[in-house]
Amino acid sequence: MSLQHIEQPVTIRAREDRTGLGADFPRLANRTVIRILSRYGILIAFLAIWQVSSRAGWVNAAVLPPIDTIVSALWNGLAGGTLLGDIAISLQRAGLAFAAAVAVAIPLGLFMGQVRAVETALDPILQVFRQTSALALYPVFILLLGLGEASKVFVIFWATLFPLLLNTISGVKQVDPKLLEMARVYGATRLTAFRRVVLPGAVPSIFVGLRLSATTALLLLIASEMIGANKGIGFQVMNAQYNFQIPLMFAAIVILAGLGLIANQALVSLQRRLCRWSNPID
Amino acid sequence: MATTSGGEVTIRDLSKSFTLGGRPLAVLRALNLDIRSGECLVIVGASGSGKTTLLRILAGLEAADSGGVAIDGRPVHGVGAERAVIFQEPRLLPWLTVLGNVAFGLEVRGVPKAEAEDKARFYIALVGLAEFSDAYPRQLSGGMAQRVGIARALTVQPEILLLDEPLGALDAMTKIGMQEELARIWREENVTMVMVTHDLEEAIYLADRVLILPREKGGAARLVEVELPRPRDRSESRFVRYREELLREFGLH
Numbered sequence: 001m002s003l004q005h006i007e008q009p010v011t012i013r014a015r016e017d018r019t020g021l022g023a024d025f026p027r028l029a030n031r032t033v034i035r036i037l038s039r040y041g042i043l044i045a046f047l048a049i050w051q052v053s054s055r056a057g058w059v060n061a062a063v064l065p066p067i068d069t070i071v072s073a074l075w076n077g078l079a080g081g082t083l084l085g086d087i088a089i090s091l092q093r094a095g096l097a098f099a100a101a102v103a104v105a106i107p108l109g110l111f112m113g114q115v116r117a118v119e120t121a122l123d124p125i126l127q128v129f130r131q132t133s134a135l136a137l138y139p140v141f142i143l144l145l146g147l148g149e150a151s152k153v154f155v156i157f158w159a160t161l162f163p164l165l166l167n168t169i170s171g172v173k174q175v176d177p178k179l180l181e182m183a184r185v186y187g188a189t190r191l192t193a194f195r196r197v198v199l200p201g202a203v204p205s206i207f208v209g210l211r212l213s214a215t216t217a218l219l220l221l222i223a224s225e226m227i228g229a230n231k232g233i234g235f236q237v238m239n240a241q242y243n244f245q246i247p248l249m250f251a252a253i254v255i256l257a258g259l260g261l262i263a264n265q266a267l268v269s270l271q272r273r274l275c276r277w278s279n280p281i282d
Numbered sequence: 283m284a285t286t287s288g289g290e291v292t293i294r295d296l297s298k299s300f301t302l303g304g305r306p307l308a309v310l311r312a313l314n315l316d317i318r319s320g321e322c323l324v325i326v327g328a329s330g331s332g333k334t335t336l337l338r339i340l341a342g343l344e345a346a347d348s349g350g351v352a353i354d355g356r357p358v359h360g361v362g363a364e365r366a367v368i369f370q371e372p373r374l375l376p377w378l379t380v381l382g383n384v385a386f387g388l389e390v391r392g393v394p395k396a397e398a399e400d401k402a403r404f405y406i407a408l409v410g411l412a413e414f415s416d417a418y419p420r421q422l423s424g425g426m427a428q429r430v431g432i433a434r435a436l437t438v439q440p441e442i443l444l445l446d447e448p449l450g451a452l453d454a455m456t457k458i459g460m461q462e463e464l465a466r467i468w469r470e471e472n473v474t475m476v477m478v479t480h481d482l483e484e485a486i487y488l489a490d491r492v493l494i495l496p497r498e499k500g501g502a503a504r505l506v507e508v509e510l511p512r513p514r515d516r517s518e519s520r521f522v523r524y525r526e527e528l529l530r531e532f533g534l535h
């Protein structure tokens with residue numbers, strides 16, 4: 001306590017400490033408020049300005065409805081169940097495609113990163129595929145697979161595949177050859193070296209790919225649902241706009257944003273758990 | 283946990299050259315050497331003299347062009363369980379704790395995890411890192427990380443410990459402490475130690491014999507027997523005289 005008295009002017013502290021919760025309480029509370037404000041202040045201000053401008057009629061409330069109207073549309077959609085079906089079908093499409101991309105890209109990337117000949121042979125075609133917008137190919141997929149679920153899942157899968165594949169390959173290639181030599185000195189077989197050195201070393205890079213792919217999956221999900229679907233959140237956004245149910249449209253957009261945040265957060269916490277060693281603070 | 287005797291190295295007519303800019307560059311020319319079981323041999327030489335190459339051939343990481351190496355009479359082809367290497371960099375796996383890294387050598391050889399970790403704990407204590415068993419490599423200083431590398435090599439209980447400038451990257455103070463540690467470990471573990479260094483004082487402090495590799499063509503490798511009692515005193519006059527003798531070998535005195 002004596003140190004604190006030296007650091008802090010005593011008169012000011014004594015006057016503040018009337019809560020009976022100890023001298024540290026107001027300071028700690030202040031710090032929490034400051035931390036929240038410095039992180040979310042601009043977001044809160046943005047929502048507040050939106051709400052006020054819409055209510056005050058500074059902007060066209062028919063196009064930018066107030067936040068509370070959007071929230072109640074969201075609540076009605078979720079509680080009434082109309083949006084739940086859309087969420088389910090969208091999650092199914094994106095989830096299937098993402099899972100398929102993971103199942104293909106990670107093993108393929110690990111293999112390609114290990115065997116130089118395979119990588120050399122496949123790299124040009126991968127670069128061409130990667131640079132070709134998946135959306136531009138969507139009509140081709142529709143022609144090949146029909147307008148049903150298959151073409152939607154496939155276009156998402158296609159777009160999701162490449163970020164994950166390329167990051168997995170680079171993760172494997174970035175593994176320090178000196179560590180591999182060390183493993184060799186201890187008699188590690190190629191398989192053991194792969195399992196104990198290459199694979200864990202590539203994990204951070206694989207996670208970069210997973211996060212990029214998750215974002216891409218949601219993007220392509222919406223695009224494909226806007227083009228040819230009669231269900232799904234992307235479809236709801238478009239459909240609500242056609243029918244001029246603007247609060248519902250925004251509710252669907254909010255759900256999309258929420259899905260993106262949840263997916264990213266889930267991957268971040270999984271990464272934290274798996275890559276504790278590379279975190280600055282445990 | 284001292285190993286039994288063994289670890290006798292025979293080097294016969296060993297030659298190795300590299301191609302540099304299209305021309306062959308001989309780094310080792312018909313080298314002959316017998317390394318005694320349990321001795322500490324330190325290899326010194328100017329850069330380009332092939333000292334690291336020699337160590338890598340002993341480790342089985344590189345093959346000789348001609349001639350060969352035998353350990354306890356058995357010719358060396360590739361890496362082997364009776365040898366362990368300590369590199370200039372600690373080469374720790376950043377995703378494993380100190381314990382995991384030290385146990386790694388045994389685990390890749392198929393020793394069950396619990397048994398490997400038991401042994402690892404013993405050697406972690408031996409290098410003075412017992413309270414850092416659960417730390418990750420990024421939390422360690424350079425000297426501590428190198429101790430982990432040393433413990434990992436000791437854990438597999440090799441007959442021959444090969445050290446490639448293991449203290450080269452450390453600051454002067456840490457280095458002296460680690461030299462004392464290496465001398466202690468060598469004595470306690472009764473292991474044959476072959477070490478490459480460019481630090482002559484380090485060579486005299488640790489070596490039973492110092493091998494000086496020639497740089498110029500036609501030069502012969504030379505062996506200097508260091509007959510000083512242990513533990514050695516760096517300021518002693520005989521120590522200083524050995525240092526002068528080695529400096530003369532390099533034409534620096």
